[in-house]
Amino acid sequence: MKILCVAEKPSIAREVSRILSGGRFTTRNSRNKFIKNYDFTYNFTSLGICDVTMTSVVGHITNMDFPPAYQWGRCVPGRLFDVEVIEKVTKQDVFDNISNEARTASRLMIWTDCDREGEFIGFEIYKAAFKGNSAIQVGDIWRSQFSHLERSHIIDAASHPRSLDMNSVNAVACRMEIDFRVGTSFTRLLTDCLKQNRIIEKGGLASYGTCQFPTLGFVVDRYKRVKSFIPEKFWYIAVDIRKQNQKSSFAWTKGRFFDRMFVTQLYQDCLQTEEGTITNVESKRTTNWRPLPLTTVELQKDCARFFRMSAKAALDAAERLYNKGFLSYPRTETDSFPATMDFAGVIAKQTGDGRWGAYANSLMANGHEMPRNGSHDDKAHPAIHPVNYVAIDSLTSADEKKVYEYVVRRFLACCSKDAVGHQTTATLQWGNETFTASGLIVTEKNYLEIYTYKKWETTKQLPPLEEGEKVRISSGQMKEGETSPPNHMTETELIALMDANGIGTDATIAEHIEKIMQRDYIVKHKQGGKEYIVPTPLGMGLIEGFDQMEFDNISLSKPFLRKLLENSLQKIVDGERTKADVLEEVKQIYRQAYGVSSQKMTLLASVCRQIIAQNS
DNA sequence: GCAAGGTC
Numbered sequence: 001m002k003i004l005c006v007a008e009k010p011s012i013a014r015e016v017s018r019i020l021s022g023g024r025f026t027t028r029n030s031r032n033k034f035i036k037n038y039d040f041t042y043n044f045t046s047l048g049i050c051d052v053t054m055t056s057v058v059g060h061i062t063n064m065d066f067p068p069a070y071q072w073g074r075c076v077p078g079r080l081f082d083v084e085v086i087e088k089v090t091k092q093d094v095f096d097n098i099s100n101e102a103r104t105a106s107r108l109m110i111w112t113d114c115d116r117e118g119e120f121i122g123f124e125i126y127k128a129a130f131k132g133n134s135a136i137q138v139g140d141i142w143r144s145q146f147s148h149l150e151r152s153h154i155i156d157a158a159s160h161p162r163s164l165d166m167n168s169v170n171a172v173a174c175r176m177e178i179d180f181r182v183g184t185s186f187t188r189l190l191t192d193c194l195k196q197n198r199i200i201e202k203g204g205l206a207s208y209g210t211c212q213f214p215t216l217g218f219v220v221d222r223y224k225r226v227k228s229f230i231p232e233k234f235w236y237i238a239v240d241i242r243k244q245n246q247k248s249s250f251a252w253t254k255g256r257f258f259d260r261m262f263v264t265q266l267y268q269d270c271l272q273t274e275e276g277t278i279t280n281v282e283s284k285r286t287t288n289w290r291p292l293p294l295t296t297v298e299l300q301k302d303c304a305r306f307f308r309m310s311a312k313a314a315l316d317a318a319e320r321l322y323n324k325g326f327l328s329y330p331r332t333e334t335d336s337f338p339a340t341m342d343f344a345g346v347i348a349k350q351t352g353d354g355r356w357g358a359y360a361n362s363l364m365a366n367g368h369e370m371p372r373n374g375s376h377d378d379k380a381h382p383a384i385h386p387v388n389y390v391a392i393d394s395l396t397s398a399d400e401k402k403v404y405e406y407v408v409r410r411f412l413a414c415c416s417k418d419a420v421g422h423q424t425t426a427t428l429q430w431g432n433e434t435f436t437a438s439g440l441i442v443t444e445k446n447y448l449e450i451y452t453y454k455k456w457e458t459t460k461q462l463p464p465l466e467e468g469e470k471v472r473i474s475s476g477q478m479k480e481g482e483t484s485p486p487n488h489m490t491e492t493e494l495i496a497l498m499d500a501n502g503i504g505t506d507a508t509i510a511e512h513i514e515k516i517m518q519r520d521y522i523v524k525h526k527q528g529g530k531e532y533i534v535p536t537p538l539g540m541g542l543i544e545g546f547d548q549m550e551f552d553n554i555s556l557s558k559p560f561l562r563k564l565l566e567n568s569l570q571k572i573v574d575g576e577r578t579k580a581d582v583l584e585e586v587k588q589i590y591r592q593a594y595g596v597s598s599q600k601m602t603l604l605a606s607v608c609r610q611i612i613a614q615n616s
Numbered sequence: 617g618c619a620a621g622g623t624c
Contacts, residue, residue, distance in 0.1 A: 009624085010623090061622095072618065204617095319623090507622070
């Protein structure tokens, strides 16, 4: 009896084969240069010893399309909400490999990632297998459940398969159809109209996407807030005391007020007394927590912040390091490690390095900590960590060097003790007002010694103060300040906003930013050594134009619709709603918005024209 | 020529 096993990517097929076969497998090439077919035998608990062929796909192998009659220019874009969609095989060689291998198989076992997309890819694999062997039915599919490649976990997964979760499959099918219909209809409408109005060039493209526009919306929103910012004056009271020839500044616990008279009144009351009283001195141990295990989004945010690397460049470098076997899988939302992971083994591989080897050695000698567990789990991959050592000087790409070093230091930091400090806070009463000052001494750096990207340092110390002590106010002043404008959007902030609002995924956030840059909706702008993202006049015109149309309580440039879709998809997964039901509801919202948009295209064009003229 | 999601 032959079992056909199919994974989502070649690296998983290789690893699972290695584990299940105990290293005794033979390898055949497929027509796709990335994909190998591995043959071995395995003793499945329920079936006994079976012949196994393990292979993989490379992500999705099919996609949606419209029939020829509905290609660009052949119908009005509004029809795309309702015409039939067809399935098209996008990777014929991969598809055929599965059909062929399925011919001699009596069972199909799906080893795709255990997330929603993985479930759908599993269904695509089933269809390819069924084409080669119609004796394989949906009910015969084994779906193995695993979230990392630790040996016992994989063997357990091999003996406890479940069935394919059609709710998840339907949720993904729903997402695909919405994104496809909405994206294509609006893109054709926008492009055709902006071309007619000569706002974009003949060969140009003005795309709309359910992720592209909310992303652009974030950038435009920030830009407008910076431009329309009006500074406001505020007032506050600041106090210095002097003791042992040392000045200490105390901050007002009330902060600041925009009412000058009010602060003046309080300040006048204070001036009645020349002395203040120390009402409280508190000295306590504080800790500064080691970082959480690394996710893709965190990696991208930190690379942008620490190395000024774009999200795309960071992910590309991490991917190359993964393909060379140095890093674990770099696309993950999980901020924890499996409890069974061999942390000491991972640390031991780093002990020979010239920069961090000594630290790794000290962790080995003194015992490492168990990493903290974050609350996110994509149920498919563990947090990003080094799997093999490479001397960074032997890497040729500057980005790879930085990313590898960062991932290693982050991992060692995860296995280290938290930093410890001592914080002293003194409270001062002056008249009716209270003020505080504090000083920090870092007593044990611990993880900070290896995680050099972060600063937590000893500050200026307070002089010895006692509760009840009278102190002379060496300077008590009412000061004036001014609110400052928000900064322009950084890539780090944009990634964080997208992540928080469910726009895109760990694997696609970087791509959406790149795409709207390609479309000339946003540009990166250097200012004072920092890089900011600002909208182009076209990008502003599009958002402004859509915002001026009157939709019924919805916005095409904000993240709410995407979030609504995401919530509804989860309900499909949970079995609370059907795909047909959600599809109709969401389609109806966009269909209506499309109707309004197509009527108001002249408004959009004139808004665009106006903003472009203002900025040229 | 159009989307977003996988992966290489």
